[in-house]
Amino acid sequence: MNRQELVNLIRERKSYLCVGLDTDIQKIPKHLLSLPDPIFAFNKAIIDATKDLCVSYKINTAFYECQGIRGWESLQRTVEYIPKGIFTIADAKRGDIGNTSTYYAKTFFDTYGFDSVTVAPYMGRDSVTPFLGFSEKWAIVLGLTSNEGSQDFQQLQTSEGLLYEQVMKTTASWGSPDNMMFVVGATQADSIAAIRRILPDHFFLVPGVGAQGGSLKEISEKGLNKDAGLLVNASRAIIYAGNDERFAEDAREAAKAYQAEMAEYLSAL
Ligand SMILES: O=c1ccn([C@@H]2O[C@H](COP(=O)(O)O)[C@@H](O)[C@H]2O)c(=O)[nH]1
Numbered sequence: 001m002n003r004q005e006l007v008n009l010i011r012e013r014k015s016y017l018c019v020g021l022d023t024d025i026q027k028i029p030k031h032l033l034s035l036p037d038p039i040f041a042f043n044k045a046i047i048d049a050t051k052d053l054c055v056s057y058k059i060n061t062a063f064y065e066c067q068g069i070r071g072w073e074s075l076q077r078t079v080e081y082i083p084k085g086i087f088t089i090a091d092a093k094r095g096d097i098g099n100t101s102t103y104y105a106k107t108f109f110d111t112y113g114f115d116s117v118t119v120a121p122y123m124g125r126d127s128v129t130p131f132l133g134f135s136e137k138w139a140i141v142l143g144l145t146s147n148e149g150s151q152d153f154q155q156l157q158t159s160e161g162l163l164y165e166q167v168m169k170t171t172a173s174w175g176s177p178d179n180m181m182f183v184v185g186a187t188q189a190d191s192i193a194a195i196r197r198i199l200p201d202h203f204f205l206v207p208g209v210g211a212q213g214g215s216l217k218e219i220s221e222k223g224l225n226k227d228a229g230l231l232v233n234a235s236r237a238i239i240y241a242g243n244d245e246r247f248a249e250d251a252r253e254a255a256k257a258y259q260a261e262m263a264e265y266l267s268a269l
Pocket residue numbers: 020022060091144145146147183184185207208209210211212233234235236237
């Protein structure tokens with residue numbers, strides 16, 4: 001998906017919601033466990049219930065990889081089930097020496113057909129640029145992450161400023177706002193205005209609302225740009241809003257509340 005298609009989708013749906021499919025076999029409703037592919041059955045119901053409210057789905061590959069071959073099959077069925085025209089994210093946090101990164105990119109873009117993959121930039125240029133050579137595909141680079149451990153390295157003060165700011169500026173120079181986004185945690189709302197000044201045009205993927213306590217209002221006020229420029233992810237707060245037979249309806253209600261709030265913020269742009 002290209003940038004203009006994503007921007008149009010956000011405008012049409014009045015939403016910049018990304019539903020996170022962090023589907024944990026331990027947490028899905030028990031009545032699904034007797035089905036041949038419980039993870040896919042769960043995802044299918046969540047997608048059916050939310051597909052008109054969001055613009056993106058993020059599949060965190062860890063929840064699938066841990067199931068071995070069956071998990072990869074669930075992942076493939078899920079990504080194939082997501083309606084065309086909705087932006088798909090493989091949250092795999094890849095990045096390695098160049099030839100290996102090339103095969104990570106092929107895996108998620110060509111084999112599985114994702115629009116984007118999350119990339120850890122700390123191995124440098126040759127680990128990131130292989131993700132940028134695919135038409136209408138995106139690298140979503142970790143910028144300032146939502147977890148406490150972001151203080152350990154990312155937030156170190158250097159002679160040039162904060163380390164994550166340096167990393168984001170340099171990484172941005174390898175691509176463009178048409179093929180690169182950055183992860184900025186919703187729990188880092190105090191920093192988002194400064195990051196937006198450094199990167200006025202890039203999309204930010206923002207995880208950390210819901211279960212991690214980040215404020216949708218704050219990050220929207222500080223992070224939206226003229227094209228919206230945000231994809232805000234919520235995983236647990238949506239997909240586990242309920243845990244009985246009504247789980248999909250409960251997920252829809254949770255997604256609807258986020259979308260309604262987003263529509264307000266978009267109307268003020
Ligand atoms: O900085 C980051 C980068 C990635 N994540 C991922 O986003 C979701 C958040 O899930 P919630 O249940 O909404 O908290 C999850 O897949 C994380 O691995 C992040 O949280 N922070």
